[in-house]
Amino acid sequence: MCIYDGEQMVGFMMWEEDEEDHELGMCRLMIDQKFQNQGYGRASVIKLMEVVRQKNGHPFMDVHSFYFLSNDLIPCICSLCGSLHCVMPR
Numbered sequence: 001m002c003i004y005d006g007e008q009m010v011g012f013m014m015w016e017e018d019e020e021d022h023e024l025g026m027c028r029l030m031i032d033q034k035f036q037n038q039g040y041g042r043a044s045v046i047k048l049m050e051v052v053r054q055k056n057g058h059p060f061m062d063v064h065s066f067y068f069l070s071n072d073l074i075p076c077i078c079s080l081c082g083s084l085h086c087v088m089p090r
Contacts, residue, residue: 001048005040009032010040011031011035011040011041012030013028013030014027015052029044029045
C-alpha cells in the first residue's frame with residue numbers, strides 16, 4: 001500500500017494476512033526520510049488496521065512486526081496505536 005499526503009507519496013507498507021489463524025504481519029513500513037517524524041507511520045498503521053478490519057469483517061487477534069533493535073520508533077508507534085499486540089525484535 002502506498003502512503004500519500006495529497007498527491008505526494010511519502011512511503012509504503014507491506015503486510016501479510018493469515019485468515020485461518022487471524023494473524024496479520026506487517027512486513028514493511030517505510031517512510032521517506034524527508035517525511036519522518038511527522039506522524040505518517042502512526043497514521044499508516046491505524047489505516048492498515050481499518051482497511052483489514054473492513055475487508056475481513058473482524059480484527060486480527062495477533063498483529064506482529066519484526067524490526068531492528070536500532071529502530072526505536074516502531075515500539076512507540078505500536079504502543080500509541082494500541083493495535084500491534086505482539087512486536088518481535090530482530
